[in-house]
Amino acid sequence: MENTRVRNRAIMLKRKTRIRPVNDARTYILSLRDKPGFMERFIDSNKGGGVFATQPVEAGAFVLEYRGELISAEECRARDYTELQSVFLFEFEWQGRHWCIDASKEDKSLGRLINDNHKSPNCTMKKIVVNDRPHLCLFAVKKIEIGSEIEYNYGDSQWPWRKKEAKHRTSVLETKTSLIEHSSHDDSNNDAVVTQEAKHRTSVLETKTSLIEHSSHDDSNNDAVVTQHSSHDDSNNDAVVTQAPKQQASVLERKTSLTEHSSHDDSNNDAVVTQAPKQQASVLERKTSLTEHSSHDDSNNDAVVTQVKE
């Protein structure tokens, strides 16, 4: 009896002393600092950099703010972003209006460097309102171990790297099938082991080659945002010139995506929609994803869209 009381008191104390994730977020929002326990690390030339945990993170905990400039959707429309910059724009709805966090400026903050994972993300984006201004913050949806990459779902869009992942999966599947075929054939053969190994090696080699082919194919793909990050775009004027019409399209599409939600731009929508449906989808889907998270999180004890006053 006494033991239970002591245990309950200890639990209550622990609950009281644990910082509420939303309050934790508020602290870092106000201080304009990133929470310690995370670092940027280069992953590969495809993904670029990413953010990794240097300390374990509890499920539900505040992770990092997607820090940037809060601008209206109208302002976002008026700005001339390159395609490289446009992947750092996060649009969302707040108080019935459309807003954007423009994180295109390198400011050493980590939130803007977090990569996409639509299958098993360990974080989710939520709106936190501090002093009447919305902020986008990432919270852990599961326990995150030291060394794990921090990832969230950018939204249900056709992001170019997801196409690559799908191609990779197909190649691996083909290799597996090929191996099964080889081994069933080899079962009847005494020299099977050596032959099988050799075949395995060939298959692996083929897969590697196939992957290289896929990636070089993707590099020349017009839809590939990944290509925008590759170094030749930055250093090569010709590449940039070639990208120019695409950039225009993407800006136009972003405008369309925004006009869908506002009535005053009805006059010039049609042409734009046909120009770049994919980009439009990306923006919309990312926004939808955020809204879904928010409504989902409303039922969560760790309150999501939270009004925090100083």
Ligand SMILES: C[S@@+](CC[C@H](N)C(=O)[O-])C[C@H]1O[C@@H](n2cnc3c(N)ncnc32)[C@H](O)[C@@H]1O
């Ligand atoms: C907001 S930035 C994230 C930081 C970026 N990795 C960097 O180093 O600057 C978004 C860009 O990261 C890359 N990216 C994000 N998630 C990815 C993923 N799952 N696979 C491959 N590339 C990804 C894409 O190039 C995308 O345009």
